[in-house]
Amino acid sequence: MKNQELARIFGEIAEYLEMEGVRFKPYAYQKAALTLAALQEDVGEVYRRSGLKGLRAIPGVGESIASKIEEYLTSGKIAYYEEFKRKLPIDLDAIIRVEGMGPKKAKVLYEKLGVTTLEELEEAARSHKIAPLFGFGDKTEENILEAIEFLKRSTGRFLLGEILPIAQGVLAKLEALPEVTTVSTAGSLRRMKETIGDVDFLAISAEPAKVMDFFVSLPGVVKVWGKGGTKASVRLQQGLDMDLRVIPAQSYGAALQYFTGSKEHNIALRKIALDQGLKLSEYGLFKGSEAVAATSEEEVYHALGLPYIPPELREDRGEIAAARAGRLPALIGYQDIRGDLHVHSDWDGGANSLAEIAAAGQRLGYEYIGIADHTKFLKIERGLDEEALLARNLEIDRLNRSFEKAGLSFRLLKGCEANIMADGAIDIVDEVLAQLDFVIAGIHSHFKMNREQMTARLVTAMQNPHVDIISHPTGRIIKRRDEYAIDLETILTVARDTGTVLEINSYPERLDLNDLNIRRAKEMGIRMVISTDAHQIDQLNLMIYGLGQARRGWAEKADIINAWSVTDLLQSLKKPAAGQL
DNA sequence: GCCGTTTTCGGCCCGACTGTTTTCAGTCG
Structure with missing residues (x-):
């Protein structure tokens, strides 16, 4: 799928045009880049199906950009782009990441000083070659060096799961101030993006100065970037920046x-x-x-x-x-979850007993928790073999009977997270899988297979009549590991045709499926489950991150099986084919 | 370069800040 590559190229063309001082065209390329990056369907598929005409039907793509897409799809190159790169051989991407540097300044520094890389930019600033240039000055040179230092230190964006608890703590402290009438987070945190650059707070207060004083002296603040009458900016020891703005009540909504x-x-x-x-x-x-x-x-x-x-x-x-058009989805709500289907107990490598997990589930107001212990291939997690699974099931039955006797409308469900072996087989025999309420299957080994093999492996697993759910379907670990090489279109199609549920894993490093893939799955009518993959009961609270992604992926209650009653949920799972038992 | 429930030509997002300038370009969010 070339969508992301093309989006990157058009984004760079926009920067090049900006450098040349061309008006309006950069905007057009930027818009096409954004559309392509978010496009659900493979642009190559669009072209194969409907040619140039199909490409032009993509919003923001007209005659010229359509033919450039065609050129890239057929030749692997875009001459217009190559010409820019030849004429201005600058590592633009790196240079404009320096705060205060944009395409125009980058061009001047290339033409006057031959700066093409971040290293050359730093060298030019250190040897004071930048300040004397027309339009630049001492301050600009200083700022460039500071910004480069910052870039070297900073680890980039933070995971939503790292930031949300910190931000909620600060929010609670601001809310508790008598001078604060209203306060909210804003920015990408409020949109629940999977990674966050910095945190924004907005507040209404009759005494902004007091709120500012409080904000810049919060515990954990290591640097105050600026503090004015209505705006303050600080850095926390974790390396995260936070901004607070006090807004007049009459324009708070805007x-x-x-x-x-x-x-x-x-x-x-x-x-x-x-x-x-x-x-x-x-x-x-x-x-x-x-x-x-x-x-x-x-x-x-x-x-x-x-x-x-x-x-x-x-x-x-x-x-x-x-x-x-009045067709906004009725998004699944943060209170709509009725249970968690992916929880590890101390039967495998998890931290808590079945009874502790059940008690935690009841405290959360859940109607069910599915125990999905690892299975035998995964030695490092003390995966269960057939015999251990059946023994564990007996204990679940015993606990469920005690809940029923106590009049609790809560139950544990018997499941496992089995391993999909290299050939797509499951590491537990069918006779035992058939005795479980549900079966999750996931890839935990052989991550480096090629695209055809990996896709076939997952397809084989989904075709297994006992496999109800695929866990963390793409395998990505944010900032650490790319997705497996898979043909997601094929995976989605087979999931739909076999009635296999795809997981939205709530682990902050995973969030897999991600927002865009959730939306594709939803549009294809595939059902999903939002799971925490908790290995200890505290992690049951990770659910909010998966929910946030589900909402970003336009998911509604009808798309998410653990927003359903236990009866509806169990009925929706695959039935083992007759004769397989 | 793209686009049109006013438009096939004439528009194209807003405001603030910074550092550089004597009135504004570039950058940012």
């Missing part, structure tokens, strides 16, 4: 909308405003100088003729068109 983003969503909204003779900014929606809407987000959306759009959808991935 500010919350604005600072929640995404940028692309906001741009699209402002266009709608313009079409209606209105102007949208962080201060409100204006007709001339009169504010039409500003105090709440709902008001802003309604004044634009749209229903409220939940933050998780605000990525300019079609949510505005859906809102206009």
Whole structure:
């Protein structure tokens, strides 16, 4: 699938055009890049099916970009892009990551000083060659060096799962201040993106100065970047930056909308405003100088003729068109989960007993928890063999009887997370699989197989009538390991045809399926399960991260089997074919 | 270069900040 490669190339072309000072074209290429990056279908498939005409039907793709896509698909290169790279052989990607450096400055530094890499940029600044240039100065040179230092130290974006607990702690402290009327997070955190750059807070307060003082002296603050009357910016010892803005109550909604983003969503909204003779900014929606809407987000959306759009959808991935057409999904809610189907007990490498897990599940208000212990191939996790699985089942039966006797509407379900071997076989015999309420199967070995083999391996597993769920289907570990080489279209098609459920794994490093894949699966009518993969009961709380991704993937209750009652859930799983038992 | 429930030509997102300039370009979010 070439979508991401093409998106990257068009994004770079946009930067090159920006360098040349070309007007408007960069915007067009940028838009095409964003559309391609978010496109569900393989662009090559679109081309094979409907040719240039099909490509041009993609929003933001016209005659010129369509022919460039064609050129790339047929020859592997785009001459227009190669020409730019030849003329301006700059590592743009690296250089514009330096705060304050953009394409224009990069071009000047290349032409005057021959700077093409981050190292050369640093060298030029250190030897004071930049300050004397026209349009630059001492301060710019200093800032470049500081920004490069920051880049070297920073680890890039943080996992949502690392940041949300920290942000919730700060939020609670701000909420507790008597001077604070209202406070909320904004930005990518509020949209539940899988990784977060920095954290934004917005607050209403009659005494902003006191709130600022409190914010910059929070425990864990190691540096105050800036502190003014209504805005402060700090760094925490974890290396994370946080911003706080105090907003007047009358424009809080417009500010919350604005600072929640995404940028692309906001741009699209402002266009709608313009079409209606209105102007949208962080201060409100204006007709001339009169504010039409500003105090709440709902008001802003309604004044634009749209229903409220939940933050998780605000990525300019079609949510505005859906809102206009009255076809926004009724997203699964954070309270809709009725159980967790992927929990490891101390029968395998997990930390807690079945009774402890059941008690934790009841505290969460769950109706069921599925015990999905590892199976025998996974020695390192003390995976269970057939005999151990059956013994564990007896204990689950015993516990369930005691819950029933106590009048509790809670039960443990008997499952396992079996291993999909290199040939697609499952490491537990069918007779035992058939005695479980559900079977999850996942890949835990041989990660480096080629695309055909890996796809065939998963297809074989899904065709097994005992396999109900595939865990962490793509295998990616954020910032550490890429997806397995798989043909996801084939996987999705077979999942649909065999009625196999795909997991949305809530581990912050996994979030697998991710938001875009969840959306593709949903559109194909594939059912999913949001699971924590908890190895200790504290991790049952990871559910929120999977839920966030499910919402970002437009999932509704009907798409997520553990938002259903235990009866509906069990009925929806595959039945072993007759004669297989 | 793309696009059109006003448009096939004339538009294309907004405001603030910074550092450099004597009125503004570049960058950022």
